[in-house]
Amino acid sequence: MAHVVIFGSLRSFTDGVSELEIDARSTRALLNALVERFPALSETVEAGVSLAIDGEIYKEAWFTPIGPDSEVVVMPLMVGG
Amino acid sequence: MSKIHVSTQVNGDQVEFLCEPEETLLDVLRDHLNLTGAKEGCGTGDCGACSVTIDGRLVAACLVLGAEVEGSAVETVEGIGAPDALHPLQRQILQHAALQCGICTPGIIVAAKALLAQNPDPSEQEVRYWLAGNLCRCTGYDKIIRAVLAAAGEMRGENP
Amino acid sequence: MSKQEFKILGTRPIRPDGLDKVTGKAMFGADKSATGMLHARILRSPHAHAEIISIDTSKAKALPGVKAVITGADFDDVENRWTRYTMQNCMAQGRALYDGHAIAAVAATSKKIAGAALKLIEVEYKILPHVTDVDEAMQPGAPLLHEGVKARKLGDDVSGNTVGYYSFGHGDVDAGFAKADEVIERRFKTAATHQGYIEPQACLADLGADGRGALWCTTQGHYMVRETCAEILGIDASQLRVTASEIGGGFGGKTTVFIEPVALKLSQKSGRPVKLVMSREEVFRATGPTMSASMDVKIGMGKDGKITAGHARLRYQGGAFPYNMVMMGAMSAFACYDLENVQSEGWDVMTNRPKMISYRAPGAPMAVYGVESVIDELCQKLGLDPIEVRLLNAAKEGTKSSYGPRFKAIGLVEALKAAKAHPHYSAPLPANTGRGVACGFWFNFGGQVSVSMAINTDGTVNLIEGNPDIGGSRASISMMAAEALGIPFERIRTIVGDTASVGFSDVTDGSRVTFAVGIATINAAKAAIRELCKRAAMIWEIDEDAVEWVDGTARPTGHNAGDFPPMSLAEIAATSGKTGGPIAGHHEGAPDKAGVSFGVHLVDLEVDPETGFTSIKRYTAFQDVGKAIHPAYVEGQIQGGAVQGIGWALNEEYIYGADGRLQNPGFLDYRIPVASDLPMIDAVIIEVPNPGHPYGVRGCGETAIVPPLAAVANGVAQAVGVRLFELPMSPPKILKAL
Structure with missing residues (x-):
């Protein structure tokens, strides 16, 4: 089970839940599971999110593998200049 | 108003061109003589990207009229350095x-x-x-x- | 990650595009022309906010030499709302939303005729109330820019202009403040600044009635241009071939389109190629500046210098359309520190100003300015050394960052130690002089990339990549290709391909090119090496697995491989036509793990008590870049970023009158730093390799603009004994504070 941390203002779409365990082996599976549990997150997830898996930030990649003991931080989609 | 005929020297070559009275030297270099080395960054003499020399004097080509260079010697970046030896x-x-x-x-x-x-x-x-x-x-x-x-x-x- | 030994990386070869750029041959956006070409000009709104009642273009169309006139009515709606905002920023539909907003455009046989035609377009406006200040725009009842775009879950205490809200952090900040020996809270304001690239936007468009076309333009991302324009014009992406010119600076400002859809539409209507070049005034009035900010920062500190809690509230003004950028500020604000209790919040707000676009580390410099200023004030108050305090609190490997993830290997402590040990930090300070210190941070990104590499029969290599080279990346990419293949740098030629010649690549932004294109280049080289080894194995009649690649040559390996002399890349390539055809390698991917980057800046400055003028006397910038591929261009990035930050701190600002019009749209009144304002900028490269890149590369372009705002502000506070809380600290403001 990956340990998932919902960060900051995204919590307003998860009924205040900030940490939960999700059984998912890829980023897409994890995001699907999150949206299923918290439908209010769907707009944000569709617009794009960044995920930090064990400290490395990934932008919008569906099939990044997630280890059984990984910590995944869900953040808004980041942009550069 | 009719165009002005100008005869001048650019990077050592004798050139002639016709320009509108209000056209700048930068317009002439870039649009008529196909010398695009001098750049237009502001058009108001503030940025220096269009720097050229007229008879050895440094000017902003965007602040000089094309008609003003009659009989002068203009040098642009294209005239600096030789093919086999850079300045x-x-x-x-x-x-x-x-x-x-x-x-x-x-x-x-x-x-x-x-x-x-x-x-x-x-x-x-x-x-x-x-x-x-x-x-x-x-x-x-x-x-x-x-x-x-x-x-x-x-x-x-x-x-x- | 242990340090690797390299043959080519870390040297300083002459860049491949150098000769063209010192002889005037390099072709920038405005340097290309076509036969039969028309010249276009754009009519812009003189009002900050107005309903467009009617536009009468009949007199303009009747002017001899005018070939096409367009308005917002010529653009059909698009499905994606973000593309719609971009389109409506290129050409207003219904309302003019800021001073300088495009209203109509003309293509004519000369610039002169196009200019004359603009004066013949009759626009009837109904002037509406406007707002340009962020705090006023957030107030309920403020003039509203767009209906129905207010951020979800916000209450009635903020207006509908508030299009984004973000918060980050962990711990209990109230408990942290209660534990502090000293708590300081300050309100800061920073002005909007412009990227200030010297080359105005420019393009040459040619689009036929059949939907096939070509576009030459100055941009940080020609695939972005292609896709945005194809969507706006309703044509197939494959049919629009976009070529990126040499680019005369961007700094984030060329990561969107402003004129390209207009030029394409004019070309389509007239059936002729259309050249459209912005004036400097148009660049200031209508292209993206960065956000202005209003911020509250509160930090608690123990007597020992340990930060017990930090809280930042950031309100950013981003112009006339929805955007999301304050998030990056909120994530960056406290990223330098290992904090138990931290919270940052941000609000994105619309106003009647030009639509903001990224500017180097977008959102971070102003947030970090607030935080680093308060830390400096706490150090002064508690009598602590500013570098010691930063070392005590510095983020390191394993730190849970203020924005969520735990850091991997990072170099902030190394940069701080280097700053402390540097002679600059211990040099004596004359009277009226102050020394400022500040840290800064940027994320850096990876993203989508395509690279195609061809091995030529003479042993040379061509490489095509899809990212415009904004500061020497063709040099660093050629160096990485040479290192990976084991051949001399001079044998490689790297070009930036157009959209029809290599696969998709994301925009040149986020300090991503050397990192992401580098990874793709190394992988393309590996693919080519596999094929080279295979051909050698065929020639030697041994097993493919029995060949390895060492120093640019194939060699037999293992005891059963046989005893053959090494075969060079050139030798294998020479016979490639007989061994199976051309040898090539390519790679397409979307690498992540770009590796965050930290910097520490030191500045000595003198303030003239009679004029309020601040002169920079000495400047040293320390930055962890992972691995410097071409150190001279890495230094250049650090120096350039530092100086842009100095300009932001001391002089640069968008000034609006009560009428909502921009008062300083030119380089005379919007004053960027000039050579005589500055000393040499010493760039000290720190190399803590990024484990996410084969050579240890981190992005390096953006971090350097983050520390200088606070470094200069802290220096001014030291020099004059009074702290200013507003940027820029222009001479009149400093005089007033004295």
């Missing part, structure tokens, strides 16, 4: 990595050459004040100043 300023700018995007580089080379023609041994401060009219947004000027000082030394025959 020391050009070479030192490359060696010092004194450019990033390169849009200001032609103006810097023309302006610095005009400085070294009248002051072959400028101080760092003299180079900085002379080039204060040539904006560069990429480099923070550090490497440009070093390159100009190195070129001046090379032109004086000093070993690098």
Whole structure:
């Protein structure tokens, strides 16, 4: 089970839940599971999110593998200049 | 109003062109003579990207009318250096990595050459004040100043 | 990650595009022309906010030489709302939303005729109330820019202009403040600044009635241009071939389109190629500046210098359309520190100003300015050394960052130690002089990339990549290709391909090119090496697995491989026509793990008590870049970023009158730093390799603009004994504070 941390203002779409365990082996599976549990997150997830898996930030990649003991931080989609 | 006929010298070549009375020397160089080395960064004489010399005098080509150069000798970046040997300023700018995007580089080379023609041994401060009219947004000027000082030394025959 | 040994990386070869750029041959956006070409000009709104009642273009169309006139009515709606905002920023539909907003455009046989035609277009406006200040725009009842775009879950205490809200952090900040020996809270304001690239936007468009076309333009991302324009014009992406010119600076400002859809539409209507070049005034009035900010920062500190809690509230103004950028500020604000209790919040707000676009580390410099200023004030108050305090609190490997993830190997402590040990930090300070210190941070990104590499029969290599080279990346990419293949740098030629010649690549932004294109280049080289080894194995009649690649040559390996002399890349390539055809390698991917980057800046400055003028006397910037591929261009990035930050701190600002019009749209009144304003900028490269890149590369372009705002502000506070809380600290403001 990956340990998932919902960060900051995204919590307003998860009924205040900030940490939960999700059984998912890829980023897409994890995001699907999150949206299923918290439908209010769907707009944000569709617009794009960044995920930090064990400290490395990934932008919008569906099939990044997630280890059984990984910590995944869900953040808004980041942009550069 | 009818166009004005102008006969002048550009980078050593005799040229003739017809221009509107209000067209600038920069318009003439870029649009009529196909010399696009001088750039238009502002059109108001503030950025120095269009620096050229007229009879050895440094000007912003965007503030000079095309009709004004009748009988003069204009030099642009295209006239600096030879095919087989770059001018020391050009070479030192490359060696010092004194450019990033390169849009200001032609103006810097023309302006610095005009400085070294009248002051072959400028101080760092003299180079900085002379080039204060040539904006560069990429480099923070550090490497440009070093390159100009190195070129001046090379032109004086000093070993690098 | 242990340090690797390299042959080519870390040297300073002459960049491949250098000769063209010192001889005037390099072709920038405005340097290309076509036969039969028309010239275009754009009519812009003189009002900050107005309903467009009617536009009468009949007199302009009747002017001899005018070939096409367009308005917002010529653009059909698009499905994606973000593309719609971009389109409506290129050409207003219904309302003019800021001073300088495009209203109509003309293509004519000369610039002169196009200019004359603009004066013949009659626009009837109904002037509406406007707002340009962020705090006023957030107030309920403020003039509203767009209906129905207010951020979800916000209450009635903020207006509908508030399009984004983000918060980050962990711990209990109230408990942290209660534990502090000293708590300081300050309100800061920073002005909007412009990227200030010297080359105005420019393009040459040619689009036929059959939907096939070509576009030449100055941009940080020609695939972005292609896709945005194809969507706006309703044509197939494959049919629009976009070529990126040499680019005369961007700094984030060329990561969107402003004129390209207009030029394409004019070309389509007239059936002729159309050249459209912005004036400097148009660049200031209508292209993206960065956000202005209003911020509250509160930090608690123990007597020992340990930060017990930090809280930042950031309100950013981003112009006339929805955007999301304050998030990056909120994530960056406290990223330098290992904090138990931290919270940052941000609000994105619309106003009647030009639509903001990224500017180097977008959102971070102003947030970090607030935080680093308060830390400096706490150090002064508690009598602590500013570098010691930062070392005590510095983020390191394993730190849970203020924005969520735990850091991997990072170099902030190394940069701080280097700053402390540097002679600059211990040099004596003359009277009226102050020394400022500040840290800064940027994320850096990876993203989508395509690279195609061809091995030529003479042993040379061509490489095509899809990212415009904004500061020497063709040099660093050629160096990485040479290192990976084991051949000299001079044998490689790297070009930036157009959209029809290599696969998709994301925009040149986020300090991503050397990192992401580098990874793709190394992988393309590996693919080519596999094929080179295979051909050698065929020639030697041994097993493919029995060949390895060492120093640019194939060699037999293992005891059964046989004894053959090494075969060079050139030798294998020479016979490639007989061994199976051309040898090539390519790679397409979307690498992540770009590796965050930290910097520490030191500045000595003098303030003239009679004029309020601040002169920078000495400047040293320390930055962890992972691995410097071409150190001279890495130094250049650090120096250039530092100087842009100095300009932001001391002079640069968008000034609006009560009428909502921009008062300083030119380089004379919007004053960027010039050579005589500055000393040499010493760049000190720190190399803590990024474990996410084969050579240890981190992005390096953006971090350097983050520390200088606070470094200069802290220096001014030291020099004059009074702290200013507003940027820029222009001479009149400093005089007033004295």
